[in-house]
Amino acid sequence: MKRSARVRSLRGSATLAVTARAKALRAEGRDVIGFGAGEPDFDTPDFVKQAAVDSLHAGHTKYAPTPGTTDLREAIAKRMREHNRIDCKAEHVVVTVGAKHAAYEVMQCLVDPGDEVVIITPAWLSYRPMIELAGGIVVECAAPIKQGFKTNPDALRAAMTDRTVAVIVNSPCNPTGVCYSRDELTALAMVIAEHPTATLISDEIYEDLVYAEISTDAVAFSPGSIPELAERTVTLNGLSKSMAMTGWRIGWAVAPGDGGEVAKAMTRLQSQMTSGIATFLMPAAAKAVEHQSETSGAMRSVFVARARLVSELLGEIDRFKTVPPSGAFYAFPDISSCFGLVSPAGRRIDSAATFAEAILEEKEVAVVPGEDFGEIARDHIRLSFACNEDQIRAGLGRISDWVGSLS
Ligand SMILES: Cc1ncc(COP(=O)(O)O)c(C=O)c1O
Numbered sequence: 001m002k003r004s005a006r007v008r009s010l011r012g013s014a015t016l017a018v019t020a021r022a023k024a025l026r027a028e029g030r031d032v033i034g035f036g037a038g039e040p041d042f043d044t045p046d047f048v049k050q051a052a053v054d055s056l057h058a059g060h061t062k063y064a065p066t067p068g069t070t071d072l073r074e075a076i077a078k079r080m081r082e083h084n085r086i087d088c089k090a091e092h093v094v095v096t097v098g099a100k101h102a103a104y105e106v107m108q109c110l111v112d113p114g115d116e117v118v119i120i121t122p123a124w125l126s127y128r129p130m131i132e133l134a135g136g137i138v139v140e141c142a143a144p145i146k147q148g149f150k151t152n153p154d155a156l157r158a159a160m161t162d163r164t165v166a167v168i169v170n171s172p173c174n175p176t177g178v179c180y181s182r183d184e185l186t187a188l189a190m191v192i193a194e195h196p197t198a199t200l201i202s203d204e205i206y207e208d209l210v211y212a213e214i215s216t217d218a219v220a221f222s223p224g225s226i227p228e229l230a231e232r233t234v235t236l237n238g239l240s241k242s243m244a245m246t247g248w249r250i251g252w253a254v255a256p257g258d259g260g261e262v263a264k265a266m267t268r269l270q271s272q273m274t275s276g277i278a279t280f281l282m283p284a285a286a287k288a289v290e291h292q293s294e295t296s297g298a299m300r301s302v303f304v305a306r307a308r309l310v311s312e313l314l315g316e317i318d319r320f321k322t323v324p325p326s327g328a329f330y331a332f333p334d335i336s337s338c339f340g341l342v343s344p345a346g347r348r349i350d351s352a353a354t355f356a357e358a359i360l361e362e363k364e365v366a367v368v369p370g371e372d373f374g375e376i377a378r379d380h381i382r383l384s385f386a387c388n389e390d391q392i393r394a395g396l397g398r399i400s401d402w403v404g405s406l407s
Contacts, residue, residue, distance in 0.1 A: 006133060009132075010129055010133070011129065011372065013125060013126060013372075014125060014368055014369065014371070014372045015036060015037070015038055015125065015368050015382075018036035018356070018360075018366050018367070018368050019034070019036045019037045019366070021360065021366070022034045022036055022037075022360070022366035025360070025364065030364055031364055032360070032364045032365070032366055033364065033365050033366070033387070033391050033394055033395035033398065034366045034384075034387060034391075035365065035366055035367050035368075035382075035383040035384050035385070035387070035395055036366040036367060036368050036384060037384055037386060038174060038241075038329075038330075038384055038386070039240070039241075039244075039246040039386055040241060040244040040246070040299060040329070040386050041386050041387050041388065042244040042299055042302075043244060044243065044244050044245050044248070045243065045244070045288075045291075045295050047287060047291070048243065048245070048284050048287060048288045049284075051283055051284035051287045051288075052280060052281055052283075052284035054283075055280040055281070055282070055283040055284055056280045058283075060279045060280040060282070060283065061279060061280060062279060063275060063276065063279065064276045064277075064279040064282060065276060066267050066270050066271045066275055066276045067093065067094040067095060067263070067266070067267045067270065067276070068093065068094070068095030068252070068276060068277070068282060069279075069282045069283075069286075070090060071282070071283065071286050072095055072282045072283075072285055072286045072289070073090035073091070073093040073095065074090045074286075075285075075286040075289045075290055076090075076093045076095070076252055076254070076289055077089055077090045077092065077093050077254070079289050079290075079292065080093075080222075080235070080254050083292075083293065084204075084207075084220075084222040084224065084225060084235070085222060085225035086222055086224040086225050086230070086233075086235060086254060086256065087225075087230060087256060088254050088256040089256070089260075091260050091263065092254055092255055092256040092260050092263050093252055093253075093254050093263065094252060094253050094255070094263050094266040094267055094270065095250065095251070095252045095276065095277055095282070095285070096238075096251045096252055096253065096266075096270065096274075096277070097249045097250075097251070097274055097277055098238055098240060098249040098250065098251040099203070099205045099236050099237060099238035099240065099251030099252070100126060100251065101249075101251060101274070102236045102238070102251045102252055102253040102266075103126065103127070103130055103201070103203065103236055104130050104133075105253065105266045105269050105270060105273075106166075106201055106234050106236070106253055106255075106262070106266065107130045107131055107133070107134040107136065107166075108133075108134050108269055109262055109265040109266055109269060110134075110165055110166050110199055110201075110234075110262070111131060111134035111135065111136035111165055111166070112134075112135060112136075112165075113134075113135030113136070114135065114136075114137065114163065115135075115136045115137065115163060115164075115165040116136065116137045116138075116139050116161060116163045116164045116165065117131045117136045117137070117138060117139065117164070117165060117166045117167070117168065118139045118140075118141050118156070118159045118160060118164055118166070118167040118168070119131075119138060119139070119140060119141070119167075119168050119374070120141050120143050120151050120156075120167075120168070120169065120170070120173075121140045121141065121142055121143065121373065121374025121375065121376045121377060122143070122149065122173070122175050122176050122332060122370065122373040122374050122376060122377040122380065123140075123168065123170065123173075123373060123374050124170060124173075124174045124175070124203070124373070125175075125372040125373050127168055128372075128374075136165070137163075139159050139160075139161075139164070140159075140374050140375055140376070141155055141156055141158075141159035142155070142374070142375070142376040143155075143176075143376070144376055145321060145323060145332075145334050145380075148178060148323050149173065149176040149178040149323055149332070150178060150180060150184065151188070152184075152187075152188075153187045153188060153190070153191045156188055156191045156192075157191050157194070160191070160192075160195055160198065162195075162197075164195055164197075164198045165197065165198060165199065166198060166199045166200070166201050167188075167192050167198060167199075167200055167201070168201045168203060169185065169188060169189075169200060169201070169202050169203070169223065170202075170203040170204075170205075171185060171204075171221075171327070172206040172207075172209060172210055172218070172326070172327025172328040173206075173327070173328065173330075174205075174206065174328055174330055175330050175332045175368070175370070175373050175377070175380075175382040176323065176325070176330065176332045177307070177323075177324075177325025177326065177327055177328050177329070177330040177331055177332065178323060178325070178326065178327065179210055179211075179215060179217050179218040179219065179326050179327040180217060181216070181217035181219060181221075182219050182221045184217070185221055185223050186223070186226060188223075189223040189226050189228070189229045189233075190226075190228065192229065192232070193228045193229055193232075198232070199232050199233070199234060199257075199262075200223055200224075200229055200232060200233045200234070201233075201234050201236065202222060202223050202224055202233055202234070202235045202236065203236045204220075204222060204235055204236065204237045205236065205237055205238055205240065205241050205242075205251075206241055206242075206327055206328040207220040207222075207237065207242070208220065208241075208242035208292065208293065208296035208297075208300060209241060209242065209296070209299075209300055209303055209327055209328050209329065210300075210326070210327045211300070211303070211304045211307055211325075211326045211327060213304050214304065214307060214308065214311075214324060214325075214326040215324075215326035217326065218326040218327050222235055224254070224256075230256065230257070231256070231257035231258065232257050233257070234253055234254070234255045234257075234262060235253070235254045235255075236251065236252070236253050237251065237252060237254070238250055238251025238252060239251070239285060239288050239289070239292070241328070241329075242292055242295075242296040242299075243288050243292060243295060243296060244299065245288065248281060248284075248285075249277065250277060250281060250285045250288075253266060303329055303385070305389070306329070306385045306389060306392060307324070307325045307326070307329075307331075307385065309385075309389055309392055309393070310325065310331050310383065310385045310392060310396070311324035311325065311331070313392070313393070313396040313397075313400070314331055314333055314383075314396065316400065317333075317396075317399065317400050317403055319335070319337045319338055319403050319406075320333040320334065320335055320337075320403070321333060321334040321337075322334070325385075329384055329385050329386045330382055330383065330384055330385070331382075331383045331385065332370070332373075332377070332380045332381070332382050332383075333380060333381060333383070334379050334380050335352065335355055335379065335380065335381055335403075336379035338355060338403060338406055339351070339379075341406035341407060342406065342407060343358050343362055343402070343405070343406055344362065344402075344405050345358070345361070345362050347361075347362070349406065351369070351371070351378065352369035352370040352371055352377075352378060352379065352380060352381050353369040353371055355367075355369065355381060356368065356369040356381055357369075359398075359399065359402055362402065363398040363399070363401075363402045364398070365395050365398050365399055365402075367381045367382065367383055367399075368381065368382040368384075369381055369382075370382065
């Protein structure tokens with residue numbers, strides 16, 4: 001059967017592939033420690049579950065408005081105004097099937113074939129395929145480990161051209177766990193402001209998971225609140241990470257600029273694609289948004305302790321170089337000093353992919369290889385510390401032993 005060129009060249013998500021492989025090995029009875037999945041190990045808070053059950057019993061089982069119910073969009077806009085200082089109204093909010101869907105729709109709405117979109121790499125591995133599916137050209141602005149995984153205004157300016165239609169900023173960052181400070185984000189935003197046709201896409205899905213105890217740069221700050229950029233910023237967010245609601249698939253974009261034209265375009269696109277999210281979830285989502293800050297606070301403190309533990313244990317592996325994570329739940333060590341070595345089972349390690357494959361088979365530890373996070377990320381693996389401290393100790397113990405046994 002014929003397949004389009006579009007899908008012939010499309011790679012599936014490496015993160016989801018590692019997670020699926022770890023699950024399959026566990027189903028075979030193997031004791032896999034998973035550092036692959038990008039999802040909190042906590043359960044969704046009971047009050048949110050209850051709200052969804054009540055909503056079902058109240059009969060919310062029919063189609064709802066495509067961009068979300070007014071109540072939910074109002075709740076999101078209120079949080080965006082009060083918490084994120086973004087001047088917006090409910091009509092600027094589009095509720096989507098997770099923030100991933102919001103990002104996909106934004107690319108479809110902003111990018112024409114040949115347009116350039118700048119991503120700051122290492123970057124979330126779904127940005128590239130989304131940009132390319134819209135016909136866009138990905139420009140990687142490298143933020144190497146020696147710069148603490150951060151770019152700067154000069155490097156961003158150099159990456160932008162008159163064909164740049166958007167720049168994606170993601171702080172805290174997946175896969176590095178690094179946060180930009182308010183000043184750093186503002187300086188980057190001002191470079192984008194110099195290009196009158198460029199949009200800033202600010203992916204803030206990890207905004208509640210910032211660890212000021214670890215780095216003073218770790219703040220939740222929305223560039224969409226900067227007056228010069230307010231009209232040209234699309235902010236992405238959702239409930240997956242902050243509220244442990246990955247499986248609910250609830251995200252959103254807030255696009256107040258241009259009289260809400262981007263939000264309207266997204267709504268038209270979505271009306272031909274998925275329609276709205278499941279209707280009975282919307283009242284529960286509104287409740288979750290109303291209590292997002294205080295609920296995510298409890299999970300945040302657990303992640304701070306884990307981030308410290310991961311940094312400490314990674315720091316003890318001589319062959320790894322690391323930047324301590326100060327946000328999200330990822331560490332992204334450079335493992336390139338293992339390249340050229342051979343594992344106890346005779347596997348030659350010459351890339352992050354071969355490292356990840358070998359350690360899963362030989363030590364039953366699941367990590368995500370860096371290649372899909374950008375050119376600069378090829379020497380890295382991503383470890384997600386969305387698992388408890390015992391698993392972190394056991395998993396990093398296995399990694400340390402195995403890396404020490406390479407010869
Ligand atoms: C940076 C980033 N943005 C967006 C998403 C999408 O989140 P979801 O679609 O689960 O809301 C993820 C999920 O891994 C992410 O890491």
